[in-house]
Amino acid sequence: MITLTEENYIKAIYHLSKQGAENVNTNALAEAMNTKASSATDMIRKLSEKDYANYKKYKGVTLTETGKRIAINIIRKHRLWEVFLVEKLNFTWDEVHELAEQLEHIKSQKLIDELDIFLGHPTHDPHGDPIPNKDGEITYVEKTLLSQAQVNLRYSCVGVNDSSSEFLQYLNNNNISLGSIIEVMHIEPFDKSINIKANGKLLTVSQSVAKNLYLKKL
Amino acid sequence: MITLTEENYIKAIYHLSKQGAENVNTNALAEAMNTKASSATDMIRKLSEKDYANYKKYKGVTLTETGKRIAINIIRKHRLWEVFLVEKLNFTWDEVHELAEQLEHIKSQKLIDELDIFLGHPTHDPHGDPIPNKDGEITYVEKTLLSQAQVNLRYSCVGVNDSSSEFLQYLNNNNISLGSIIEVMHIEPFDKSINIKANGKLLTVSQSVAKNLYLKKL
DNA sequence: ATAATTATTTAGATTAGTCTAAAAATATAT
């Protein structure tokens, strides 16, 4: 039996190894899990004993195939629940992440299969992230961070890198949502802040905002 | 913060004190929780320290008002989730209880409020049990156990006392569900087994079945 | 009223997950 904590560590390892090197550092994992490095070491050991992870002392951790399968399944559940909350229960995209962190641990294959059917096999969650299919396959679409976008080009907003309510509410306040048209007007060399036209309205966003908004060239 | 285990003990105390004496025995609680009496004692102490329960050594345990409020809220969540699973996700009444045991612990007021709205404020769960409203009020309807029913009277099936899949599947196999018409034909004095006509079909049920089926006089 | 039985509590361990502080390994800078 896999515990809730193990599931969360596995998911964290998965996400970290997608956005950085394949091998995940103990400190990075501890940071992501809001624990201390010593706790992360203990858990890495445990995951490795259970064959969810590959571990060599001082060399970081990677997931085994089993571990990856588990991670993807949790992510699938997380994102399907997010869709459910937004589409069926009147939640907004800034309200669902924390709750999905709870719901993703509910154990029932039939539940998730039926939820998927009930929602019409959605392909993306409310933040633009792809939903793995029943076989764990994930379809990635090309996307660019606003921080990497080119001046004078038109983009459409297709996702966020940070699903925290704080960031999403910032976007709400500036009328930016999935599908919004974003035009890059000017990049300020001094602090890399960016002048954009979002849905026709002028707006200046900081680098840290720009690093969390995904666009697609139009 | 209240733990999942605390919630389950509180719920068990609530159910036990509804069906027997107000004061719940340590052994009865341990039995219901599938633990040992010593574990129950420890938990009772903890609940009492947190003011969810009243406890006097050797005298059993009762819930405080706070404890009752918590119990009723968990039961509300449990039953709303059961309705959701049956009404929206194609589950049958014998498939939902265990899963609802997981879902009842999800913490989000908005989730449960919205689920209630989404389901159209259902008053009863798939097993005929009343769903407490937002204020914790429970409307009980009069019902008789089949084991207490009178010969030659016509009843309608309004609930079950045992929500286990085993019992519900037994009912499925005999075409009995909520709303089924049950006529009591004869009670065998030897073993108290009962001859009934269920939806027009003759059937003999044992005492232990009869003690788990709730009826309403027609 | 004693004795026997049953119920309950206590004592002491165990496991999962966490922590702090110290030790050891690795990486970086001079």
Place this chain on the structure above:
DNA sequence: ATATATTTTTAGACTAATCTAAATAATTAT
């Protein structure tokens, strides 16, 4: 190449929830 800094692991302790075995209280039977 050696010293310094950083990262990681180990050692030892804590809490929540559990267990077994033993002790004590309450109940029931004689």
